[in-house]
Amino acid sequence: MVRYLLRRLASAVVTLWLLATIVFLIVSVLPGDVGRRVLGPFALKEDVARYNHQIGTDRPLIRQYLTTIRRLFTLDFGNSYQTASSVNKIIFPALFRSGKLALLAFVITIPISIAAGIFAARRQDKPSDRIVVTTGLASSSIPEFVTAAVLLSVFSVHWRLGKVFANPPDGTSVIGQFRYLIMPALAMVVAYFGYITRMSRAGVIHGLQSDYARTATMKGLSKGEVMRRHILRNALAPTITVISVQIGYLFGGIIGVEKVFNYAGLGSTMLNAVTHKDIPVLQAAVLLVGVVYMSSTLLADVLIAFLNPRVRLETTR
Amino acid sequence: MTDSIFDRLRRGASPVELELTEAFAQGRITRRAFVQRGSVIGLSVAFMGSVIAACGSDGKSKTATSSSSTLASTTAASTTAAGTAAAGAIKKGGTLRIAAQKPAGPLDPVAMADLGTYTPVVTAFEYLVDILGAEVKPMLAESWKPNADGSVWTFSLRKGVKWHDGTAFTAADVVATMDRLSASNLKAYIKAGSTKAIDDFTVEITLNNPDGQFPQQVGAYNPQSVITPKDYVLGTTLDKRMTGTGAFKMTKYDPAIGATFEANTDWWGGKPYLDKLEFLFSEDIATQIAGLQGGAADAIVQFSVLGGDALLSDSNMVVETIHGSAHRQIWMNTREGNYTDVKVRQAIALGIDRPALIDTVLKGKGDIGNDHPISPIYPFFDATLPQRKRDVEKAKQLLKDAGKEGLEATMYFPNLQEIPQLAQLVQSQLKDIGMKVTLQQEKNVDGDEWCKVYDSKVEPAGCDGGMDFGIVDYGPRGVPDVYLVKAYATGEWNSAHYISEPFRAAVKKYQSSLDLDGQKAAIKDIQKIANTDVPYAIPYFYNTLFAHTKKVTGIVATGLGHFYCGKAGFTA
Numbered sequence: 091m092v093r094y095l096l097r098r099l100a101s102a103v104v105t106l107w108l109l110a111t112i113v114f115l116i117v118s119v120l121p122g123d124v125g126r127r128v129l130g131p132f133a134l135k136e137d138v139a140r141y142n143h144q145i146g147t148d149r150p151l152i153r154q155y156l157t158t159i160r161r162l163f164t165l166d167f168g169n170s171y172q173t174a175s176s177v178n179k180i181i182f183p184a185l186f187r188s189g190k191l192a193l194l195a196f197v198i199t200i201p202i203s204i205a206a207g208i209f210a211a212r213r214q215d216k217p218s219d220r221i222v223v224t225t226g227l228a229s230s231s232i233p234e235f236v237t238a239a240v241l242l243s244v245f246s247v248h249w250r251l252g253k254v255f256a257n258p259p260d261g262t263s264v265i266g267q268f269r270y271l272i273m274p275a276l277a278m279v280v281a282y283f284g285y286i287t288r289m290s291r292a293g294v295i296h297g298l299q300s301d302y303a304r305t306a307t308m309k310g311l312s313k314g315e316v317m318r319r320h321i322l323r324n325a326l327a328p329t330i331t332v333i334s335v336q337i338g339y340l341f342g343g344i345i346g347v348e349k350v351f352n353y354a355g356l357g358s359t360m361l362n363a364v365t366h367k368d369i370p371v372l373q374a375a376v377l378l379v380g381v382v383y384m385s386s387t388l389l390a391d392v393l394i395a396f397l398n399p400r401v402r403l404e405t406t407r
Numbered sequence: 408m409t410d411s412i413f414d415r416l417r418r419g420a421s422p423v424e425l426e427l428t429e430a431f432a433q434g435r436i437t438r439r440a441f442v443q444r445g446s447v448i449g450l451s452v453a454f455m456g457s458v459i460a461a462c463g464s465d466g467k468s469k470t471a472t473s474s475s476s477t478l479a480s481t482t483a484a485s486t487t488a489a490g491t492a493a494a495g496a497i498k499k500g501g502t503l504r505i506a507a508q509k510p511a512g513p514l515d516p517v518a519m520a521d522l523g524t525y526t527p528v529v530t531a532f533e534y535l536v537d538i539l540g541a542e543v544k545p546m547l548a549e550s551w552k553p554n555a556d557g558s559v560w561t562f563s564l565r566k567g568v569k570w571h572d573g574t575a576f577t578a579a580d581v582v583a584t585m586d587r588l589s590a591s592n593l594k595a596y597i598k599a600g601s602t603k604a605i606d607d608f609t610v611e612i613t614l615n616n617p618d619g620q621f622p623q624q625v626g627a628y629n630p631q632s633v634i635t636p637k638d639y640v641l642g643t644t645l646d647k648r649m650t651g652t653g654a655f656k657m658t659k660y661d662p663a664i665g666a667t668f669e670a671n672t673d674w675w676g677g678k679p680y681l682d683k684l685e686f687l688f689s690e691d692i693a694t695q696i697a698g699l700q701g702g703a704a705d706a707i708v709q710f711s712v713l714g715g716d717a718l719l720s721d722s723n724m725v726v727e728t729i730h731g732s733a734h735r736q737i738w739m740n741t742r743e744g745n746y747t748d749v750k751v752r753q754a755i756a757l758g759i760d761r762p763a764l765i766d767t768v769l770k771g772k773g774d775i776g777n778d779h780p781i782s783p784i785y786p787f788f789d790a791t792l793p794q795r796k797r798d799v800e801k802a803k804q805l806l807k808d809a810g811k812e813g814l815e816a817t818m819y820f821p822n823l824q825e826i827p828q829l830a831q832l833v834q835s836q837l838k839d840i841g842m843k844v845t846l847q848q849e850k851n852v853d854g855d856e857w858c859k860v861y862d863s864k865v866e867p868a869g870c871d872g873g874m875d876f877g878i879v880d881y882g883p884r885g886v887p888d889v890y891l892v893k894a895y896a897t898g899e900w901n902s903a904h905y906i907s908e909p910f911r912a913a914v915k916k917y918q919s920s921l922d923l924d925g926q927k928a929a930i931k932d933i934q935k936i937a938n939t940d941v942p943y944a945i946p947y948f949y950n951t952l953f954a955h956t957k958k959v960t961g962i963v964a965t966g967l968g969h970f971y972c973g974k975a976g977f978t979a
Contacts, residue, residue: 137518137591173662174513174644184663247701254701255687255694257664352689352698354663362663362690366511 098391102384106162109380110373114158117369118151124171127367145171147369158373167374172366181359181374185341185382187257188355192340194271195278196333203283204329207290208317214295223291226284235346238277242350246273256351274351278344282336289332293325300324327394334390338383342375423448423553423619426922428458436923443786444923446543447622449551497960497976502683505970506695506704509688510662514645516633517591525630525968526708527666527686531571531651532633535562535581538626538885539963539971546626547576547634547652557617557921564608568675570636571649571656578604583637585612591641592631596624619921620886627965628885654679654973664688680961680976699724699954706955706962708970712770713825718954719770725959729951729966730774731883732782735829736894736943737818740875742904745814752941754805758840760797761946764832768825769949776945779937780881780890781930783948787923789931792938802840815843819877822848826878829946833878849877877902883951883966888918891933895942903942910936 124147125138142148146157161167167177203226210222246252252273258266297303298321306316345357356375363372427448431441438459445455508523516528537546548562568576585593585602601613614621625632635643636650645651646660654676655668668684687704689695692714698704700721710718718724739746739755746752756778765773774783777795781788806812820830827848834844879902881890893900895907896914913936917929937943951966961975 172512173510173646174515174642175646175662180663183661242697242701247697250702254698254703255689257687259685260659349690350694352687352694354661358690359663362509 094395095388095392098388102381102388105384106377106380107159110158110162110377111155113373113376114155117367117372118154120364120367122367124367124369127171145169161370161373162377168370170368170371172363172368172371177370177374180371181356181378184354184356184359184375185378187353188341188357190267191256191271191274191278191344191353191355192337194268194275195282195340196337198275199279199282199286200333202279203286204290204326206283206287207292207329208294208322210287211291211294211298214298219291222287226287228284229280230282230284230288232280233346234277234281234344235350237280238274238347238350241273241277254351256353274344274347274353277347277350278340285336286329286332289329290325293328294321297321297325323397327398330390330393330397331387334386335383337386338379341382342379423555423557423921424450426924430922430924431458432461436927440786440923442542447620448553448921449622451550496979497680498979499680499976500682501680501977502685503681503706503959503972503975503977504685504687504704506698506707507665507686507688507970508695508708508968509690514660515642516635516639516645517587517631517641519631522709522968523688526970527657527660527668528645529627529630529633529653529969530655530666530668530684530686530972531645531649531653531657532635533652534627534633535625536622538623538628539965539969543622543626547581548625551622553619553621553921557619557621557919558614560612560614560621561605562610562612564610565675566608568652569673571651571671573673574636576634576636576652577607578610579607579637581610581634583639584632584634585610587635587639587641588632592629593624596621617919617921619919619926620888623885626885627967627969628883630967630969654971655681655684662688674973676973679973681972684972699956705959706970707953708964708968709951709953709966711824711952712768712772713828715952716770718952723957724954725957726952726954727962727964728772729883729953729964730782730784730948731951731966732780732784732887732890732948733883733951733966734776734780734782734881734945734948735826736780736879736881736902736945737833738877738879738902738943739941740902740904741940741942742906744875745811745816746875748809748811749940750805750809751811751814752944753939754802754809754811754840755837755842756795756941756944757798757802757805758837758842759833759944759946760836761795763836764829764946767832768829769947772950772952773947774950776947777934777938778941778943778945779934780887780894780943780945781934782887785887785930787926787930789927789934792931792934795938797836799839806841813841813843815845816876817845817847817874819847819849819874821878821880823880825949826880830878833946891917895937905940905942907936907940910940 123138123142124145125142139148146154165178167181169175170177170180173180206222206226210219213219241252242254246254253270256270256274258270262270294317303316303321306320307313311319342356342360344355345361347353348355348358349361356379360372360375360379362368363375427441427444427450430436431438436444441459442455507526508521510524510527511521512519512524514524514528516532519525519528534546535548536551537544545565547565547568549565551560551562553560562581564576564578564581570576582602582604585597586600589597589599589602596614596618598613598615603611605611612621623629634652639648645657649657649660651657652675654671654674656671657666658669659667665688666686668686670679670682672678687698689698692710695704695707696710696715696717699707700717707718712719718726737755737759739752741747741752761775765771765775775794777792779792783790806814818830818834820826830846834846837844881894884890891914894903895901895905896911910933913929913932917926917933920926920929953962953964953970955962958977959975960978961972963969963971963974
């Protein structure tokens with residue numbers, strides 16, 4: 091298991107290096123002059139040139155690339171071109187905020203959708219199963235920013251049940267923060283409910299039809315025990331894989347929801363960095379999302395190995 | 408006015424002051440124009456009051472016509488940053504939550520270039536003069552005076568003002584600020600290194616050229632001219648060195664979320680009613696409007712008609728209108744291509760239905776334009792120039808005379824606020840005069856690059872991207888100098904490549920005039936030449952809007968990111 095983990099960590103470092111290189115290449119071909127963008131269209135040419143020299147964007151690409159890689163290892167991403175403040179002071183609070191929102195969304199989504207999946211699987215092809223499947227399909231086919239916009243205008247603006255701006259002020263209690271985050275979290279719940287429900291339903295149906303479930307039932311185990319001890323362990327593996335991939339997405343990809351609720355998460359931070367050609371912030375944020383993706387998939391693999399002895403045995407070889 | 412009173416008043420007055428006083432006494436200018444102009448050249452309120460009182464007795468001066476047009480908002484409470492608060496009861500205390508544009512750059516007072524950045528910076532810092540209302544009033548300077556030709560200005564500073572860290576504000580701070588500006592933002596105006604501290608509270612600024620309007624450059628319409636402490640150097644940002652002299656002091660800044668300001672109890676304008684200001688940043692107006700309507704904010708710094716319908720029709724909100732000088736120019740290359748013949752340009756100007764544009768694009772929130780950049784808000788605006796009205800037949804005839812019947816054109820426009828909608832309407836209106844206009848949205852490139860694309864061999868090198876027909880935006884200004892110089896008289900932003908010696912001469916005359924009469928005469932020529940030559944068709948001057956809930960009062964805004972809350976508060 092330790093060797094397996096080390097192998098995974100080594101591949102993570104290579105992946106991060108590749109990611110950093112790709113991001114660097116992409117931002118290098120983005121059009122526009124950084125100094126001009128930061129100082130505005132009316133700044134003097136000399137000021138623009140001085141600024142570009144100061145931040146190093148007038149250096150040869152290879153030197154800029156080496157700086158980027160050095161930053162990756164020292165975790166010093168320099169200063170934001172846009173705000174002139176430390177990149178770390180921008181991205182880590184954004185990561186923390188995204189984390190809070192993702193956590194709340196998952197705390198609500200996972201139990202509900204797994205329970206709904208099991209419920210539907212056990213009533214396969216019955217009306218209740220159809221309702222769950224259709225609801226899931228409908229909810230996951232609505233883009234999350236549309237759900238967010240509807241929740242915002244109906245619940246936050248009209249009925250004032252939720253907050254319009256999801257950033258909680260400093261010193262807000264945990265309960266208070268829940269009030270700020272619940273609306274954007276619900277938008278995400280609606281988006282992921284169908285997806286996770288479908289996965290868990292399929293897994294459970296597969297398990298229910300398997301030989302080991304039949305054997306367990308014939309041994310005289312109750313339905314609940316068969317489900318808990320045999321089916322769920324196997325059925326949850328693909329669901330966990332799906333969830334782990336979604337974690338990365340939740341951290342960096344829910345730009346629509348963040349925009350609607352004016353939430354300063356990692357997604358909107360990246361969008362803002364792209365808009366303003368804020369390369370240091372963009373690089374750091376993309377790398378951070380990469381780290382989150384890798385950590386969550388690694389965690390999922392470990393969890394699957396723990397749940398499934400066959401995988402566990404393979405990893406120890 | 409009796410001679411004895413007049414003699415007494417003019418004793419010690421400079422030639423400029425004397426000329427203005429005489430113009431008013433002889434009834435050549437209105438009382439409003441006298442006060443506006445007098446405030447620019449630094450006449451004290453007491454002096455102007457005496458003159459008005461004296462003139463009133465013989466009834467020579469005309470009474471000013473009332474107008475709702477002002478540069479800044481005229482809320483019920485006040486027209487100045489430190490003005491008198493509304494007569495209605497205002498509660499003490501409370502936090503005003505303001506939805507504001509997210510800053511696009513560092514909070515650098517000199518390098519800042521967007522409204523989002525202006526807002527927090529101008530909340531902390533103040534200017535030498537207050538030009539928020541129709542008159543120029545004291546802010547950090549208590550009085551100011553030009554020399555005989557307007558090339559040297561002396562400012563007497565307010566005593567007892569403290570920076571937010573408790574240190575005293577003195578002439579050294581103003582000298583440092585002006586030195587910094589003379590190398591950047593006010594390079595064209597202030598002679599480098601010329602600013603001198605006469606004593607701790609008197610500063611003398613020497614200009615490159617005489618300028619009778621100089622105080623306008625050190626007020627709100629040049630936001631970069633905020634006075635910063637002497638230890639501020641190029642690149643110092645407000646969030647790194649939180650200070651200022653304003654009614655509120657910055658305590659927290661997060662560019663992604665917002666800024667918090669606490670009341671400055673030592674403010675020279677008196678202790679603010681509010682305890683705290685909280686600016687809540689957002690990239691887009693729709694989110695800010697939702698915030699205001701959903702109770703997350705109490706006010707919004709600025710919004711436009713486009714996308715702002717929800718607020719305009721919300722009976723729970725108070726929408727304030729700021730009449731200003733911001734406008735759109737429909738430019739035509741006067742030097743090469745299809746628009747060199749003035750008849751073609753006049754035809755296009757005649758083909759535009761201005762009232763329809765204002766009603767449709769601005770929902771009525773605009774003042775009609777007459778193809779010159781002088782807004783009706785300026786004291787020297789010449790209302791006698793006939794308003795150009797739509798005349799389709801005449802326009803068709805002009806096109807025919809110019810041999811351009813059925814002219815096909817490509818109109819370039821930026822994707823900014825209402826401009827795409829304006830472009831579509833102009834396209835459809837010009838169809839009536841037989842023109843076939845194709846619309847082309849400009850690529851989003853940076854200022855310099857955009858100008859570099861220019862490919863004309865003909866001087867002056869205007870900033871038009873090599874095209875010959877399009878729309879460009881101009882923001883609000885306290886004086887029209889930027890429009891006159893940059894868009895019309897020089898090549899810098901001269902999209903129309905317009906060269907007119909009579910126009911340049913009139914601009915020069917306007918800029919060197921220290922008296923209102925001279926300015927009025929020059930502006931009359933400027934308006935007429937621009938209206939006849941039509942390098943730019945100017946359909947309207949759009950109003951800037953801001954809004955707040957009904958329980959808020961006393962906010963003073965400019966449309967340039969200023970949101971003064973020194974006398975604002977919640978109604979009791």
